[in-house]
Amino acid sequence: MDAAVPAATPLISLIGEAAGATDTAALLRLSKAGVEVIETAIIERSRSAGRTLGEVSLPVGTVVATVVRGGQPTVRGPEVRLLPGDESLLVSHEATEQEIHAAFQ
Template sequence: MKVLIAGAGRLGSQIAQVLAAARNDVTLVEQDDVRLAAIAHVPRVRPVAGDACDASFLEHAGALTCDLVIAATGRDEDNLVISLIAKRQFGVGRVAARVNDVENTWLFDQRWGVDVAVPAATPLISLIEEATGATDTVALLRLSKAGVEVIETAITERSRAAGRTLSEISLPPGTVVATVVRDGRPTVPGPEVRLLPGDELLLVSHQATEHEIHAAFQ
């Protein structure tokens, strides 16, 4: 599948890494060169610098041949414009857009070219499931031919990661924290999230072994 993602913030970058790990061809569009540089090393992710709200630039980035466009910028107005261009001008089959402000949710519908409106707080795995139309994202990512593993680990009082933030954890290459489940509720894992005993983590990796991932937290 050919995917174009607009916005290389934390969410856009994580989506790009997971979809690329599942052997999709991903183009990541971003105006900030620093953000692009941070993900330039990821296999199957093509970073492109530019404004995704510009129709001519989107065409240059490959929107005409995309199966899926994900508008994941931090501005709702930009996500709506990107969605409208993708659907109306380039006829993209599936368009997903991030809703940053819940009060704007009513705008994110077919009139703006949005097939799937995803609230910003949606866990990564659920977001990808909604965006791609997969009925079982975890099963999709576990396909052996994709070389991807979905690995769970739990934080206990004895875990070395207990009390530390995600930004302080050195993850193995090619590994993404998909979600942190706390008190039975999944949350979007930002770098500032401090891990507590009882937390359960779901990680996606196309390189690391289960032992390496557990070693990073235990």
């Protein structure tokens, strides 16, 4: 590993800054591992708002790392219902930002 991963609270702040005004943003590319970390925010008009993680059709090679709700990252199962204001962090070795955006937004 080339860099230390910050603690959860600073990481959440970095996510907010990186995402800015967009709903979906690539946050980190780990070229040696061949994966990308992508964040997407669930908003009122998101197609995934009110659906469970299990109901969201994720692109091939993509997993949900955490759902951040109320500033707290959690590891959730497929039964968690996505709510407006949630932020999902996904790890993928194949999907693009646009594919993640299409699945959630």
